[in-house]
Amino acid sequence: MMASGYIPITNxxxxxxxxxxxxxxxxxxxxxxGLIKSLLWGTVRxxxxxxxxxxxxTFIFRLNHPLMIIAIILLMSFIASREATxxxxxxxxxxxxLSFVTLTASTFLVGLIVVTTVIAPExxxxxxxxxxxxxxxxxxxxxxxxxTLDRMYGEIYAHIEEVEQMLCFGATSWEAIRTYARKxxxxxxxxxxxxxxxxxxxxxxxxxTGQILAGMDPQEAVRYQFVVLIMIAAAxxxxxxxxxxxxxxxxxxxxxxxxxxxxxx
Amino acid sequence: xxxxSVGFFRFEGIYxxxxxxxxxxxxxxxxxxxxxxxxxxxxxSGKSTLLRTLARLIKPEAGEVFWHDRNWRSYSPTQWRRGxxxxxxxxxxxxxxxxxxxxxxxxxxxxxxxxxxxMAKAEHYMEKVGLSTPMLDQEAKTMSGGEAxxxxxxxxxxxxxxxxxxxxxxxxxxxxSRHRVINLINEWVQENxxxxxxxxxxxxxxxxxxxxxxxxxPVRKAV
Numbered sequence: 409m410m411a412s413g414y415i416p417i418t419n420x421x422x423x424x425x426x427x428x429x430x431x432x433x434x435x436x437x438x439x440x441x442g443l444i445k446s447l448l449w450g451t452v453r454x455x456x457x458x459x460x461x462x463x464x465x466t467f468i469f470r471l472n473h474p475l476m477i478i479a480i481i482l483l484m485s486f487i488a489s490r491e492a493t494x495x496x497x498x499x500x501x502x503x504x505x506l507s508f509v510t511l512t513a514s515t516f517l518v519g520l521i522v523v524t525t526v527i528a529p530e531x532x533x534x535x536x537x538x539x540x541x542x543x544x545x546x547x548x549x550x551x552x553x554x555x556t557l558d559r560m561y562g563e564i565y566a567h568i569e570e571v572e573q574m575l576c577f578g579a580t581s582w583e584a585i586r587t588y589a590r591k592x593x594x595x596x597x598x599x600x601x602x603x604x605x606x607x608x609x610x611x612x613x614x615x616x617t618g619q620i621l622a623g624m625d626p627q628e629a630v631r632y633q634f635v636v637l638i639m640i641a642a643a644x645x646x647x648x649x650x651x652x653x654x655x656x657x658x659x660x661x662x663x664x665x666x667x668x669x670x671x672x673x
Numbered sequence: 674x675x676x677x678s679v680g681f682f683r684f685e686g687i688y689x690x691x692x693x694x695x696x697x698x699x700x701x702x703x704x705x706x707x708x709x710x711x712x713x714x715x716x717x718s719g720k721s722t723l724l725r726t727l728a729r730l731i732k733p734e735a736g737e738v739f740w741h742d743r744n745w746r747s748y749s750p751t752q753w754r755r756g757x758x759x760x761x762x763x764x765x766x767x768x769x770x771x772x773x774x775x776x777x778x779x780x781x782x783x784x785x786x787x788x789x790x791x792m793a794k795a796e797h798y799m800e801k802v803g804l805s806t807p808m809l810d811q812e813a814k815t816m817s818g819g820e821a822x823x824x825x826x827x828x829x830x831x832x833x834x835x836x837x838x839x840x841x842x843x844x845x846x847x848x849x850s851r852h853r854v855i856n857l858i859n860e861w862v863q864e865n866x867x868x869x870x871x872x873x874x875x876x877x878x879x880x881x882x883x884x885x886x887x888x889x890x891p892v893r894k895a896v
Contacts, residue, residue, distance in 0.1 A: 424714075498754060523875035526770070569761070569765045570765055570767060571764065572761075573761070573765035573767075574777075575730065575750075575754060576728065576730075576754050576758065576759045576760075576761075577754070577755070577777065577832065578750070578751045578754050578755030578778065578781060578783060578832070580782065581779050583781050583782065591883055615739060629764075645811075661732065663729050663732060663750050664750040664751065665704075665730045665731065665732070665750065666730075667731060668731065
């Protein structure tokens, strides 16, 4: 299916593209942003990281061993879960483990459905398909989980008295935080739903652009992109809901009252 | 009450330390139907903490509470908190109209009294505390502190609890509203054979509470 019509980039052309960094550098100099050092370091890092990942992917694609592919996806989930929770400091617990469970579960659930039934490569665990597909799901779910956690605990901390009052009415712990859980899931899903709305009108997604540049017929590329978008939306919805359901009990004690560390915050 | 019998509502040896201030609270007491227990004492003696503990919003380090001769652990927290309504010092108002606020407890899965709220009852209590019923459609957030405090009391009453736990119920009220609230509490306790435990600083208003006993809480310093 991969078309042969792509135009390769030679080393010289790659070096020419570096001149674009100069433009960015000039902007930084002109406005005295002090970003030159970071810009140069970032350019070097991007080049080295991408070159290494290029070699690594070539190796993995050649090996194409199912256990190795699963191990790599688990490692990606681990990194994504740490990244998703790194800036979340407001929770009274460490959400990294639960984020890992959430991201792994939603990624495997949706990813396997797409890989085995929609794309259906031969063999089904084809690394060339599995790794990019699972990677796209993880990247989007990671952001959704981060947004959801941040919103959820931000809302709850801002409404401690309301949560407690609901408990006084005889609400269960879920009923007491339901309003805030709903807002959190909405916050997590909004970017994905927005991208469904504007795709093709405002932006051409990276994957589709890549496939077109690689010589694929745009109509074929569109089919892929549609599947990917739907897949991402499903995984994001599952992740947002799962992270809320898995974490909310952590702020309550076994008496269905708020943990005192939260009340006294 | 006779020794050995625990009766309607009784707390025994509730103990809690305040690590940061080297203080602790240790109290026992109770109420019978038709009775009011008032808790007074200097600030920092743990009156509000005791009340919140009785509502099972805070865990004590030791002590037991009995309601209808049954240990509190034998009730689910939701069942407990519905039957023993805690109304905090600062009234909590939710988005929506005043009517929405009154109906909120009735939207929960395990609805109080397995039925819809009685609007007539809400209006009756509102009238008693000097609130007019046309205000039901008003946005709840626009209420004054005194109005919100009275609505919080009405909201607790229409849940039809057996016991009210009130933390400074008249703190935000003017003289006239204070008397109305005290009268309503007296009436509700007597007519329905219910009970109330009230924390208050207002010595003068407490004297109007009927059938009451007083629990004085000193500041207990840990040695």
